[in-house]
Amino acid sequence: MAFDSIKVFAIDTNSGIFIGTNRQGNWSSASNNKSGFGTVKGSHNHTKRNINIFKDDDMIDTPIKKINYK
Known part of the structure; x- marks a missing residue:
């Protein structure tokens, strides 16, 4: 298999x-x-003087377990 080109439009976390x-x-x-x-x-819509309030009651959002690779 051969590629002439690869186009990447977005790179995000874990990419x-x-x-x-x-x-x-x-x-x-x-x-x-x-x-x-x-x-x-x-x-022709515009936003001005926005206030965003985000309430997050979680103590830990993304628990991470370390894995020892060998």
Whole structure:
């Protein structure tokens, strides 16, 4: 199999581009994202003086367990 090109439009947490015969050992990722703005629809809309309040009662959002790779 051959590629003429590879186009990448976004790279985010826990992303990778691997080409050919390869191995990604000892690879891990943990993340937690929150977004609270929402959407604005229509033409010529503007937002000003926004205040976003996010209440998060969790003590631990993303518990991470360390793994010993050998």
